[in-house]
Amino acid sequence: MPEENSLSDYINKSNEITKIFDRKIRIALVSSFTINGLSEIIKVKSAERNISSIVYESPYNQYSQEILNKQSNLYKFLPDLTFLILDTRNIFGEIFRFPYSISDLERTKIITNKINEIKNLLDKYVENSNSKIIITKLTIPSFSPNGIFESKIENSFHNMIEDFNKQITKIYLNSENIFVYDFDKFITKNGEDNVFNYSQFFFGDLKISMDYLPKFGQDLMKYVIAHLGLTKKCIVLDLDNTLWGGIVGEDGYNGIKLGPEPPGNAFMEFQRVLLSLHQRGIILAINSKNNFDDAMKVIKDHPYMILREEHFASMCINWNDKVSNIKQIIKEINIGSDSLVFIDDDPVNREFVKSVFPEILVINLSNDPSSYTYEIENLIDFSVLKITEEDKNRGKMYLQQKKIIELEKTSRDLQTFLSQLNLKIIIKNVDKFTLPRVSQLILKTNQFNLTTKRYQEIDIEKMIKDSNFIVICVQVEDKFGDNGITGVCIIEKENQKEWRIDTFLMSCRIMGRDIEKGIMTYIINTAKENNIQKINADFIPTQKNKPVENLLSDHDFVKNGKSWTYIIKSEIKVPEYLSVEVK
């Protein structure tokens, strides 16, 4: 993990930011104690990721007033994300020091009141703003006047704080707008003695010390990354001295270090943490200079390998250079290079990859394998605000993809290949079950995306309720299984006779299978059923959406100034190899 800069470094650097990036976010910091410097930290950390953060800091300890007053500057600021940073001392006042000066019953009552108070604030805020709000859990102090006996008390003060945290978490478990940040884990990781500094507390009511405020800011950045959909999707891994110790081509199958004894156990643990990420939807790929057979023997047969062939969506094991292999992986997985993380023990390879693909997150792996696991655990780039079914099944889906690529290689031509796939497209109106995935696709899809308009869940929800919009999603099945929801289309009914395609996108995973023909046919035929005469559409070119540059002309749209138009005549037919079901 890179060394953190000091607070003054952040304050100085934030004044030097001049560049305005395309990705912008408005962040409000609302706190019960002094958090001076946090906005500078967030601005700098955002700029390092090509994000322009505009930050509002609420006046000191005025969180209630700011939230309860609809005319407050907080609401006027129109934040995308709001961090409500509370601390236990402030919430409980005198009770923090003297919890046992009152009865059990009174303590319990206080907790109930505090939960209601905070719930009321959160609900009000969500009702009156479009911002997502992240509330911090209350930290449990290590001190108790009861000392070690605290854990023997039924309604202890520490239990009360735990209850508060548990209940707030439970209330908002399924909320799309309210998230709970585990402040206690931040303390667990960094230590109460480091995070809380009495001297700074007495001096300026700081409850996160200046040395640890940058680390706290780093944690909050997880929400920024997730909200903007900048989450990394795939880890590209070297093999020798990365997934195992030593070089299989030289040390041999029996000579590599991988097993329950050190240093082999460090590599096993590293593989375990990678597997845990894979199970939650991160794609893994191999980029290794090796004899294919030597490496595959380890991957297939070594008794202590944790990651096996089925965990890798792509395996580039050859003597090509690392950059050529990355290009191959990008092509095979059909993924944007900015979604990749590259892990290799060789600094020369890392520099080479960085120089060609500055957008790839290249991990500066230390030369000590015992720190590999830690380095992965500390990445904030896999953060998501929602884990969808598609995420969980992604590993399986890429296995299907591998089979499809094999089928494609053996098919005579594209038509034969497509007809062997038994493609089925299921078109559905977006509902609350499919909304998270649809929002994820809208925020993340870069390549097959006609307009690259980014909508948050709340925006999409509004369109679903608005009768002037049709919001549909597309699920694709083939003979190898279900690909899940992989396409989204938003149509705006401009008037009685004209519709406009506001959004048309597909996950890159299903590109090249003519799915778009099925969707376009559905749109045109539905428009015809509704007596629509014209469908308008725009192609907004970006650096990444070349795959859709001919989508409109391929479907007989005619350029009409800046826009494109399709004049509806007769109903059109879906290609024979596609079956379309409308739900």
Added chain:
Amino acid sequence: MSQKLYKIISKVMKIDISTISDELGPETIENWTSFNGYVLLNELETGFNVKFTIDEAMDVKNILDIKRHLKNKGINLDE
């Protein structure tokens, strides 16, 4: 060591090293706000591996005070 001290003051207060003198304080340095005063003490603590007591921290009114407290902690600023 005084070079190190001046570097930290210069960074936190955003003033040129050449302009730093003993009598400068919150009245004469624009960026010496109360918060930045804490930041300065905190970064001096880290930089010199010392700890200021609450009395010492309260007592700091100018650069000379900082030097005095650092000297009392065995930091040789003449090196």
